[in-house]
Amino acid sequence: MPESRITARPTLAPDAGSAPTSPSGYPSSVPTGDDIPAILAWCVEVGRTAPRVGDGSIAAVWELLAGAAHRNVATARVLEPHLDALGILAQTGTDLNSERDPWALRSLGVDDRSSWGVFAAEGPGMRVEAREDASGWTLDGTKPWCSLAADVSHALVTAFVGDERRLFAVSLAAEGVSPHHGPWVARGLPGIVSAPVDFTRAAAVPVGDVGWYxxxxxxxWGGMSVAACWWGGAVGLRDALAEAAAAEHADQVAFVHLGRVDTALWAARAVLSEAADLVDRRADVDMRLLAERVRTITVDAATLTLAEADAALGPRPLVADEQYARRVADLHLYLRQHHGLRDAARLGRLVLESEDAQ
Structure with a gap:
């Protein structure tokens, strides 16, 4: 594997060179392994200078995410929601590098050293309600699938205000915030615990109006940022297939596996690149349909890559190569953020409803 740095190799730009580069302003070394405090510290440092989703630089954001995933899937899994939160805040006029704080986030201890999660999932029997009184807003209830709630300092959380949802910022160290520590028996992404959080009259600050989030x-755009991570992680498996196909004893079947994977990932790269251009140009397209198409194409390419790598390389790297085995396990779990046939059904409905379906 290459040195621990974000490189131009897994690039979304078709005319980029192949020499290692370190994008200006970003630290070059990418944390590997499961040292979550080290990964979070790196993400916070990157976030200070990284472009924001929504400022016309989404291609650069996706390059950064794909490059991080190419080196370590877990690092990208932590970086993506942190950058997503910073982009959301920027869209509301908040800049943690300046004095722009229209929603009074600093009352929660927020600053440019904060690490962020985005907790927007809903689950059966779980609901978070937001209420306002003379002292301000508070949250009550349980939120499922809150990644790294015991590790990050702050989070953006969706909560119900009546029948609609609104976004709120919370300090995860505040009184009334109780992250669960499991169950989490995952073999992939083992350090990135995604468990419920209980809120009991927890202080919160609204971010954006009701329904805005x-x-x-x-x-x-955030859903497509996740796809950029999937793609970067899968490119790392293509590298392993290329190494196997280049071996002296390789046969035609090794070339078949590499060719199938290269084609699928090249097609997904082209889709991500076009989507980034559409977003950055603020093209008049149905962004919901675009996101579902991008995620579906990318998850299919990554899933095929996992299957081809299994068939081509067999069990040996899964039991003898720590980095390879971890990438496979991490990527497999990460891809479950796509909900298979349910997401395909949503895409089908959007195709019928959207004027951009052709």
Whole structure:
């Protein structure tokens, strides 16, 4: 594997060179392994200078995410929600590198050293309610699938205000915030615990108006940012297939596996690149449909890559190569953020409803 740095190798730009580069302003070394405090510290440092989702630089954001995933899937899994949160805050006029704080986030101890999660999942029997009184807003209830809630300092959390949802910022060290520590028996992404959080009159600050979080175009952009991570992680498996195909004893079948994977990942790269251009140009397209297409194409390419790597390389790297085995396990779990047939059904409905379906 190459040195621990973000490189131009897994690039979304078709005319980029192949020499290692370190994008200006970003630290070059990418944390590997499961040292979550070290990964979070790196993500915070990167976040200070990284472009924001929504400022016309989404191609650069996706390059950064794909490059991080190419080196370590777990690092990208932590970086993506941190950058997503910073982009969401920027879309509301907040800049943690300046004095722009229209939603009074600093009352929660927020600054440019904060690490962020985005907790927007819903689950059966779990609901978070937001209420306002003379002392301000508080949250009550349980939120499922809160990644790294015991590790990050702050989070953006969706909560119900009546029948609609609104986004709130919370300090995860505050009184009334109780992250669960499991169950989490995952073999992939073992250090990135995604468990419920209980809120009991926990102080919160609204971010954006009621319903804004789900209506904004950036909601779709964030879903595609995850796809950029999937793609970068899968490119790392293509590297292993290329190494095997280049071996002296390789046969035609090794070339078949590499060719199938290269084609699928090249197609996904082209889709991500076009989507980035559409987003950055603010093209008049249905962003929901675009996001579903991008995620479906990318998850299919990554899933095929996992299957071809299994068939081509057999069990040996899964039991004898720590880095390879970890990448396979991490990527397999990460891909479960795509909900298979349910997401395909949603895409089908959007195709019928959207004027951009052709």
């Amino acid at each position: 789900l209506r904004r175009p950036g909601f779709a």
